[in-house]
Amino acid sequence: MTQRSPLAPASFPDLPAIDGVTLRTARAGYKAWTRCDLTYVELDAGTAVAGVTTQSKCPSPEVEWCRDAIPLGSARALVVNAGNANAFTGHRGRAAVEAIAAKVANHLGCLPSDIFVSSTGVIGVPLPIDKAEAGLEAAFTAAPCNWEEAATTIGTTDTFPKGAHVSVMIGDQRVELVGIIKGSGMIAPDMATMLGYIFTDAAIDPALLQQMLSAANRKSFSCITVDSDTSTSDTVLAFATGKAGHAPITSMDDAGADAFNAALHDLCRQLAHLVVRDGEGATKFIDIIVEGADSDASAHRIALSIANSPLVKTAIAGEDANWGRVVMAVGKAGEPADRDRLSIRFGATQVATGGLAVEGYDEAPVAAHLKGQDIQIGVDLGLGEGRAQVWTCDLTHGYISINADYRS
Amino acid sequence: MTQRSPLAPASFPDLPAIDGVTLRTARAGYKAWTRCDLTYVELDAGTAVAGVTTQSKCPSPEVEWCRDAIPLGSARALVVNAGNANAFTGHRGRAAVEAIAAKVANHLGCLPSDIFVSSTGVIGVPLPIDKAEAGLEAAFTAAPCNWEEAATTIGTTDTFPKGAHVSVMIGDQRVELVGIIKGSGMIAPDMATMLGYIFTDAAIDPALLQQMLSAANRKSFSCITVDSDTSTSDTVLAFATGKAGHAPITSMDDAGADAFNAALHDLCRQLAHLVVRDGEGATKFIDIIVEGADSDASAHRIALSIANSPLVKTAIAGEDANWGRVVMAVGKAGEPADRDRLSIRFGATQVATGGLAVEGYDEAPVAAHLKGQDIQIGVDLGLGEGRAQVWTCDLTHGYISINADYRS
Incomplete structure (x- = not known):
């Protein structure tokens, strides 16, 4: 990473593990980087998902894939490729996303629609399927890593890794929400894509999680701007593993719904602010x-x-x-x-x-x-x-x- | 003026005089400039006027004054103040515009609504009425000047004076259209105001001139942008003295209407391009x-x-x-x-x-x-x-x- 933004926090925060979430990274080699560029997050069976994506009329095939999969409500893995946005790549770009989802689904024994994929980086160059597949093979057997490594690996020209955390009590149970995000760094010739991922051990119905995330998005990610330009790939996904052990939240009337909702809003706002704090050239x-x-x-x-x-x-x-x-x-x-x-x-x-x-x-x-x-x-x-x-x-x-x- | 834009034309064009239009400049001293800053254009009786102004919801009092006067269709003078935009100055700003119009109307023996006023420069500081009045006194008795002097005097931090010209034959009569314009220079703390003035000796009904100018504006001034920001003072006025001697044009079916319309569009586009060519920092x-x-x-x-x-x-x-x-x-x-x-x-x-x-x-x-x-x-x-x-x-x-x- 290049020189750290003057607006960056002093250090990456200490983030708790989330039960049911396993992070791994690998090097697919999309760019001539020596660092890892593929993030693979395994999610235990039963994980609920919600998401919001770019308003662009020219979205990447990853965005289209996620838009189709989000309403189904369940997730088993997330794959994030850094160094190639795979946007504006026609049928070859779509084929790459399908190949990644198929390979991970085969590995986990689940449906391809349980696999969520994002890519960020150069535009107009189809994501090389062979590199993605080799990267995934390496990730499947890699040792689990921590949040800071994952937050660094999803980045492109971000000047610092971005993560945040909120805890909330639901009944007697402490529930954790952790988020990592990348943007608004820039990778030639691409635009400042924002990719954000939220993980929680809360047990929550995916439709309700979607409702909360959409509302939180309107007060956080939709309220930040660096240069008025909108990426073709912007995506925020929230995954809830349900491992915390409290009674599942299925409506806003359930115990803990308001508290969880407030925590989710708080986390989204923290993450959104981190993106602005890494705005290109920002000093204020x-x-x-x-x-x-x-x-x-x-x-x-x-x-x-x-x-x-x-x-x-x-x-x-x-x-x-x-x-x-x-x-x-x-x-x-x-x-x-x-x-x-x-x-x-x-x-x-x-x-x-x-x-x-x-x-x-x-x-x-x-x-x-x-x-x-x-x-x-x-x-x-x-x-x-x-x-x-x-x-x-x-x-x-x-x-x-x-x-x-x-x-x- | 500071260093000339690399996109500027080699020199100011040779522009013909327009019968019925007399240009004068003076130094009101709105800023600590040694150059003239007040442009006074006298128009013979019978001059028709049309105009378009900023879409801003926070217009300057000059813009409000012009909006009220344009539909009346007749003009006897134009006053342009450079160095003070008089915008966001409340009742004191309005009083300054009224004082200028009253003084010029008294001098010419016409209605205040025949006097058109623009100001560009610092925002939030009421235009000093005493300086404006003294400047007008000096202008009334100044020797007439040429287009380049007037184009320079309406400028603020423009890096070159901007003028353009089109001739058109209406019947056997050669009709001239001349325009001068300023923008997108910048004067602290102001925004890139565009002020444009078109003068012609054509004889044309003001309502038809308005129709043509509004259409030309949509294909010229409304099609340029430097930084997406919109001034509170943007104004383009067209004055037609009717001195060319051809039969008056009162509808699009009249002889010469199409030719004049095309010439007006051409001139507006030339002027609009000159503004872009002086865009702040522009190299392309x-x-x-x-x-x-x-x-x-x-x-x-x-x-x-x-x-x-x-x-x-x-x-x-x-x-x-x-x-x-x-x-x-x-x-x-x-x-x-x-x-x-x-x-x-x-x-x-x-x-x-x-x-x-x-x-x-x-x-x-x-x-x-x-x-x-x-x-x-x-x-x-x-x-x-x-x-x-x-x-x-x-x-x-x-x-x-x-x-x-x-x-x-």
């Missing part, structure tokens, strides 16, 4: 809160308009309290807004209110806030009760260097 | 053509998704034939697309077709094309007859330097 983590909008959906679109604005992102990179660019981003969102009711703050300091700059506001706390790594921009539209929160990073020379200063 | 002019879409509107949205993608723009900056990023941008547009029918070309070379890379395509002409300054990306969706063309520039370290490497 930006938290954007929009309130007083016509609706939550309107607030979300305005918040993303701010978060995706190159002018806002470069202003933050320059530690410049340029609230005019925030006004501009609100104005271009196409959502209900009244210039003369708009208020804007940086950190805790109101800089504009009621359609005017706050005359003589104290610039010292604003300057101090902008010199930090964690920036907050607050916007109040003064129209209604709509609220949203999104997270992004600044736009720097580092982004240009990563994405322009090489040749494929 | 990118022409994006999307064909085979479900509809023209769908093609336009897909073309803008490509044009606004930071990953596509950085790939072009890096002279990298990274068609995977084009697939990504098509996929994220949210418009109908079928991965397996998609074709992509750089210049004249097809690089992907039918959902697959073209195996063994000749990379030499692609590499040669990408080394040039004028890049063309063609996308065929293979779905229908929808077509669109948009223009943008690449995303470079220059953009970051201009927008992040200063402090306001």
Whole structure:
């Protein structure tokens, strides 16, 4: 991995094992890397699955495979290939996914639809089936590894491995939720794919898990942006082995459902933040809160308009309290807004209110806030009760260097 | 002006005078510039006007003033202030616009609604009325100037003055159309405002001129993007003095209407291209053509998704034939697309077709094309007859330097 992002946590967290989950890695050799590039996760029989995938109209065959398999609700293994996204590869790409699923299903004695596959890396090059199969053979017999190794192996040009953890009590039983995620590193010529995997020993009905994951996704992975670009391969999967020993959760009325749901939301948000903290070239983590909008959906679109604005992102990179660019981003969102009711703050300091700059506001706390790594921009539209929160990073020379200063 | 854009034309074109249009400039002193910053254009009585303005929900008071005055159809003067956008300045900003219009109307003996006002520059600071009034006094008595001086004076951090010209025969009469435009330079802390002004001696009904300008705008100014950000002040106005001596054009069935319409479209496109050629940090002019879409509107949205993608723009900056990023941008547009029918070309070379890379395509002409300054990306969706063309520039370290490497 290249130089660690300045926004990275000090170290990989200490994550507990999840009963029913066995991690292994191997080297398929998709790229000229000396490190492992194939992650193989075995899941005990009875594991429930849920998932969310990219909104792209040009998804990879892996995404199409997962979309078909998720509604069936059960999983026995996950395979993640790093170094080749297998996207835009036509029937040859589809054949590679089918071959991987068939090989693992044969190994485990289960249905191919119980096998989940993701790939990330170079686009337009069919995943070589022979390398994938040899990699799987090696993985089947490899010694189990830890979370940090798996999180490192699913990465591409991520600058640090990303993992997070939440525990929750369901009745007397402690239940663990662990997640690993990769993004928004970049591998030529590819885009910043986000792949996230959540593992828990909770016993939960897959339809309910799907409902919770979809809701959590709307408040976490759907609320982050690095550069407004959307990968063809984005995937988040949640696997629940059911080994924790509590009474199964099958509806939101069941004991522990609310607690588990809250824990899942928390974990998704932690993982989403880690992706932003590895945004290409990022030097600032930006938290954007929009309130007083016509609706939550309107607030979300305005918040993303701010978060995706190159002018806002470069202003933050320059530690410049340029609230005019925030006004501009609100104005271009196409959502209900009244210039003369708009208020804007940086950190805790109101800089504009009621359609005017706050005359003589104290610039010292604003300057101090902008010199930090964690920036907050607050916007109040003064129209209604709509609220949203999104997270992004600044736009720097580092982004240009990563994405322009090489040749494929 | 700072270092001239590498995409700028060799010199300012030789533009003819327009009968009924008198250009003057003065120094109001909005900024600590030694150059003129106020442009005053006197228009003979009987001048028709049409205009298009920003879609921003947070427009400047100048934009609101012009929106109210345009439907009245007549103009006697244009005032452009450079160095202060007067946006987000509440009632004080509105008072400044009213004061300027009143002063010029009093000078010319016309209605305030015959006076058109634009401002560009710093945001959030009310335009100082005393400076504007003194500047106007100086302009009223200044010697008339030429197009290049006016085009320079409306500029802010534009790196070159921008003007263009088209002539058309209406009956036996030669009719001239001249335009000047500013953008996408940047002035702290402001956004890349585009202000464009078209002057013609044609005799044309203002409602018909509006119809033609709105249509031309959809194929020119609405088809360019530098960084996806939209100014609060964008304005294009067209003034027709009626001095050319041909029979007035009042409907599309009149002699010369088609020819004038075509000339206006041509001029708008020339002006729009000049703005892209001064895009912040631009080193490549990118022409994006999307064909085979479900509809023209769908093609336009897909073309803008490509044009606004930071990953596509950085790939072009890096002279990298990274068609995977084009697939990504098509996929994220949210418009109908079928991965397996998609074709992509750089210049004249097809690089992907039918959902697959073209195996063994000749990379030499692609590499040669990408080394040039004028890049063309063609996308065929293979779905229908929808077509669109948009223009943008690449995303470079220059953009970051201009927008992040200063402090306001």
